[in-house]
Amino acid sequence: MAVVTFPHLGVYTPAFTWLLTQLGNTVITPQPPGKQTLTLGAVHGPEFACIPLKMCLGTFIEGLDQGADTIVTSGGVGPCRAGLYGTVQREILRSLGYKFDMIVLEPFRRHPVSLLRSVHKLNAAGLSPLRLLQTARQCWAMIKACDVLEHALLKLRPREVEVGSAERVFQRGLKKIFAAHNTAEIDQTTQAVLAEMQRVPIDPNRDPVRVGIVGEIYVLLEPEANLHIERILGEYGAEVHRAIFLTGWTEENVIREGDNETARQAAAPYLDEMIGGHGQDTVGHTVLYAKEGVDGVIQLAPFTCIPEIVARAVLPSVSNDHDIPVISFFLDEQTGEAGYRTRLEAFVDLLTRRRDKRRKAS
Numbered sequence: 001m002a003v004v005t006f007p008h009l010g011v012y013t014p015a016f017t018w019l020l021t022q023l024g025n026t027v028i029t030p031q032p033p034g035k036q037t038l039t040l041g042a043v044h045g046p047e048f049a050c051i052p053l054k055m056c057l058g059t060f061i062e063g064l065d066q067g068a069d070t071i072v073t074s075g076g077v078g079p080c081r082a083g084l085y086g087t088v089q090r091e092i093l094r095s096l097g098y099k100f101d102m103i104v105l106e107p108f109r110r111h112p113v114s115l116l117r118s119v120h121k122l123n124a125a126g127l128s129p130l131r132l133l134q135t136a137r138q139c140w141a142m143i144k145a146c147d148v149l150e151h152a153l154l155k156l157r158p159r160e161v162e163v164g165s166a167e168r169v170f171q172r173g174l175k176k177i178f179a180a181h182n183t184a185e186i187d188q189t190t191q192a193v194l195a196e197m198q199r200v201p202i203d204p205n206r207d208p209v210r211v212g213i214v215g216e217i218y219v220l221l222e223p224e225a226n227l228h229i230e231r232i233l234g235e236y237g238a239e240v241h242r243a244i245f246l247t248g249w250t251e252e253n254v255i256r257e258g259d260n261e262t263a264r265q266a267a268a269p270y271l272d273e274m275i276g277g278h279g280q281d282t283v284g285h286t287v288l289y290a291k292e293g294v295d296g297v298i299q300l301a302p303f304t305c306i307p308e309i310v311a312r313a314v315l316p317s318v319s320n321d322h323d324i325p326v327i328s329f330f331l332d333e334q335t336g337e338a339g340y341r342t343r344l345e346a347f348v349d350l351l352t353r354r355r356d357k358r359r360k361a362s
């Protein structure tokens with residue numbers, strides 16, 4: 001039986017553990033990638049590589065050291081080096097002397113045979129196609145529940161009376177979701193947790209500014225990569241609107257590949273070509289947030305990420321044309337938390353003053 005590990009991905013990680021376990025594998029669940037993980041990835045990875053490669057490489061080393069013999073990771077298509085990262089990581093790990101199998105899950109619409117082969121390899125329990133489908137649906141329901149609850153958490157954070165109270169209910173709720181036995185139970189649990197979250201005491205007089213977060217998917221979804229930006233912004237009194245959630249992204253980019261026309265259409269006057277990664281979406285989401293009246297936008301990007309560097313060059317024009325403040329953060333292993341917090345606090349402060357001034361003037 002394979003001993004499998006995979007990249008950590010924020011709140012969704014237990015859903016992937018559940019799925020791989022149901023398929024009959026022994027799973028080494030990756031820990032949230034801390035400084036130590038990133039250092040491992042930075043020491044053994046190419047210096048110019050982006051933070052997702054380094055963090056995942058560090059995670060794989062930790063998993064292999066704990067006895068994993070199989071790594072499951074995602075592939076990629078389009079003009080971005082993400083599609084090559086599986087190969088690069090495999091070669092680095094082999095050069096370090098690790099013996100393992102690597103299964104790269106490619107997007108179904110582009111590489112159906114490759115994906116089916118990977119699923120077959122992982123299906124150690126020999127589940128029937130029907131059972132496989134049911135298992136995948138239950139995992140999807142867990143991921144959906146995570147997104148529903150996170151949306152609620154983002155609204156509550158800047159309004160809660162006691163800092164951290166909504167997050168405590170949220171974390172307890174996630175545990176119940178991952179312990180549910182079927183999709184019906186997941187749905188019921190989600191509603192119950194939502195109701196409990198609504199009972200968290202809030203201050204009705206708070207009037208948080210609204211901040212959109214756009215950028216590359218990994219740094220948006222992995223709190224360890226973005227230094228828990230949403231929690232920090234919530235503490236500073238900002239309501240976060242995140243451009244990417246896993247369910248929405250998967251529906252748009254994997255199930256109906258290339259269908260996120262709204263963001264791409266919105267980006268077209270500034271960037272009308274697919275440049276890989278999430279560069280075009282970053283521009284498009286910024287335009288859409290400006291049109292929705294969001295007070296400001298934060299671009300989060302891995303250092304050396306070419307699609308986000310291109311988007312960064314375009315964003316000042318979007319900011320000028322749509323009169324919306326935009327700030328960019330390029331993250332890597334050198335990013336210090338103190339400076340990061342200071343810039344975020346100053347940005348929220350600027351947005352609050354700007355909004356209040358406009359209200360007075362109108």
Ligand code: SF4
Pocket residue numbers: 050051052080081082216276277278302304305306307308
């Ligand atoms: S989108 Fe950017 S961060 Fe992601 S793999 Fe491509 S270059 Fe790296």
